[in-house]
Amino acid sequence: MSETRTPNYAVELCLLAALATLWGASYTFIKLGIETIPPVTLIAARTIIASTVLVVILRLRGIELPRDAATWRKFAFQACLNSVIPFTLIAWAEKSVDAGLAVILNSMTPVFTFLITVLWTRHEPTPFRKMAGVIIGLSGTCVIVGMQAFQQVGQELLGQLAVVLATICYAGAAIFGRNFKGLDPMAPAAGSLISGALILIPVSLIVDQPWTLSPSIRSVGALIGLAVFSTAFAFVLYFRLIQTLGSVGATAQAYLRAPIGVAIGAYFLGERLDASAWIGLVCILIGVSLMTLPQKSPAPALKTT
Template structure:
């Protein structure tokens, strides 16, 4: 693998996505067309899996403590990736330095945000948690300006950040004094969305360009997240008195599908269509999370929730957009 760039992804991803930037050899049109049509189906499946993740969290916390839900999530996700690792006959990294960096990534990209989302959904609807997740690109833009020297603030990005902030205030109903919204739960969900870009930036600064495969790195990361939660969970929770089937199945789906299988889908998309297009999944996840919460959990929506969500997504999209190449070329010609 040559040089790599990290990409913001949705909450279900076990690791910050990376994609090689080296050019790929051109292939005959007859070969590439089927792949060009096929990625939309996998994109839609990924959106559905990550959109339903917030419903799975809500159902899981009805039978287990939040930390237990998170421990089960990373455990089942790690088992899926390890099984694929064995099938492909790949190995885990051997460098202690790599394991050390991945331990930090496991905390910020898995253990912490997954736990915060699980705790938040004890007091807020899954729809609101899904919408708060959409604020992650906004946090990422703000942090990258400070932490990454190559990311310079532009008028477009600053405007997007401001619009996104207004969207968050709209979701929370700021003009009503935040009545009807559990601020602690909402703060936890927003904190989870902040944790992701912290992890992405860390990975980008320490592990970009690693010779190890994405599968190897993500398997190691989930193993480390499982170890972290296996130590912490018994200290703060008692062993479950029972294992109700629906919450148990939800935790299994959350881990095996939302954290394991979904990564394989996302990795394939990033490799095929590039990180910029693949990261657009982030903007569709709140739509599915909201639809699932309303239809299957009977969660209620006030008008400001979907309106605020649209504003947040518009702001996030604006922070990620770039000037058109044609405009840049015209500027070069006139100069």
């Protein structure tokens, strides 16, 4: 039997903040990367580098990836939901959308996960508190996207809708990820990234012809940071936190990530949010908090003799 160790919650909370920072920084990395690297090629390189790092970590841990075709078909489908489509959509969207706004919209993943659960899979109960969180979170998204729709219909609106679509993909990936029970959690992460790279490489070769590109040092540095820190290392932290804090505790990064990502974008890119984005941020943070924070169990009733 394996020994169950009580986690050091001070350490785990620090790791949770580190994870939120790594994922919050990814939007700034993307913004810098797409300055001279087209979105598809940027994401193809991201998946190649990140999957390589994860495979090395798995080898060091003595874990082998599955070899059966059925599992790899699942990895490929997971890759479409978790990397190929959403990574590319977000990278394309950030050509017109600020990194801070992208991280706010993308923090809606728990809300869309819950909606898919209620409307389709129905594998979890639907308490009132979570329903309230969904309504508040969706209201925040509507404030952000709706204001842009009223102002003008342009690439910025399309970019915001692309981030929302990417968020829905992430929600689907979270639910489909239940199909990998029995595997070490890092195995589907590595397998899906490898599958994503195999899908994106030929697209990049056809669409962008990467051998003709001349990326800047800043974009290459951002790509390395995005792949190594915000993808590979972030996955390692995430799967550790699932084991130590549980799935509910690990999802707390969803509402830590938004303000951290906004702050990083403001500091390094000089971005400033307008009033509707701030209102939307507050609504989304409240909504995600209601959905992810654990509910207190009622105190046991005293027995009378």
